[in-house]
Amino acid sequence: KNQVEQSPQSLIILEGKNCTLQCNYTVSPFSNLRWYKQDTGRGPVSLTIMTFSENTKSNGRYTATLDADTKQSSLHITASQLSDSASYICVVSDRGSTLGRLYFGRGTQLTVWP
Amino acid sequence: EADIYQTPRYLVIGTGKKITLECSQTMGHDKMYWYQQDPGMELHLIHYSYGVNSTEKGDLSSESTVSRIRTEHFPLTLESARPSHTSQYLCASSPRAGGLYGELFFGEGSRLTVL
Numbered sequence: 001k002n003q004v005e006q007s008p009q010s011l012i013i014l015e016g017k018n019c020t021l022q023c024n025y026t027v028s029p030f031s032n033l034r035w036y037k038q039d040t041g042r043g044p045v046s047l048t049i050m051t052f053s054e055n056t057k058s059n060g061r062y063t064a065t066l067d068a069d070t071k072q073s074s075l076h077i078t079a080s081q082l083s084d085s086a087s088y089i090c091v092v093s094d095r096g097s098t099l100g101r102l103y104f105g106r107g108t109q110l111t112v113w114p
Numbered sequence: 115e116a117d118i119y120q121t122p123r124y125l126v127i128g129t130g131k132k133i134t135l136e137c138s139q140t141m142g143h144d145k146m147y148w149y150q151q152d153p154g155m156e157l158h159l160i161h162y163s164y165g166v167n168s169t170e171k172g173d174l175s176s177e178s179t180v181s182r183i184r185t186e187h188f189p190l191t192l193e194s195a196r197p198s199h200t201s202q203y204l205c206a207s208s209p210r211a212g213g214l215y216g217e218l219f220f221g222e223g224s225r226l227t228v229l
Contacts, residue, residue: 004156034217043118043204043220044157089157091218102218104156 002027004092006105014113017080021108023073023090031093035064035075038087038107047075047088080112117141120205120221127195128229135190135224137205146188147218149204150174157204163188195228202226 004025013019025033032051036044048059050066050073057064061084063076077084090105118139127133139146144165149157159172163182177199178192188207192199202225206218 009154036218041222043206043222044218045220046217049217102159104158106154106156 002092002094002101002103004090004103004105006088006090006108008108009106010109010111012111012113013080015080015082019077019080019110021075021077021088021090021110023075023092023105025071025073025090025092025103027071027092027094027103029095030068030071031095033066033073033093034091035062035073036089036091038089040086044089077110080110082112082114085110085112118205118207118219118221120203120224122224123222124225124227126227126229129194129196131195131228133192133195133226135203135205135226137188137190137221138186139188139207139219139221140186141207141209141219142185143207143209143219144185145208145216146182147206147208148172148178148180148188148190149206150176151202151204151223161190195226197228200226200228 007022034049035047038044048057048064061078066073087107087109089107092103094101121136146163148161151157158174160174160176161180163169169180178190180190202223204223205221208216
């Protein structure tokens, strides 16, 4: 069964600290993996996309990694800011047929305290 | 910032009422989607469209219906709302490039409460 599991479910850190969010998936065949950030009361916004051949990709203070062999991805946030408080959602796309499918994780709720 | 708009943002209605959630995008995207999101749960696809006059049901069974008469407009309708329809509804669009599921651009959501 194709699934996307994220951990931890929630995380509280102090402003300025680093953190790492995890995403494990069983989706096969694999096309790409995206991390989205969803602020409270808003729609998700794409942070980064990882394809099969990519190991690391950065977007400002956000760095995503992908290990396609172990089917794991992480999102590392450096020097956290209050505005980083949000839900971070891992989304995996398969390559099955022309329709394709998206598999969503339940998200990690990050709270950054001053 | 994505140019996709949803109205209303918040709606509280009584059981049995008919409601339409509006979604419009100005990016010229062919593909549009409706997702349902409950707290702490993953997004569930309820409807999608490849283009004008094309609509399909998603993974999650829904009593809602959609239409796609214009590229930019993808409204969702509930003929008779029930408390079980209480949820957050997110509209999204994506460009043709990148397969069926390129980057999704989401609206800000419509939070529906049925009393």
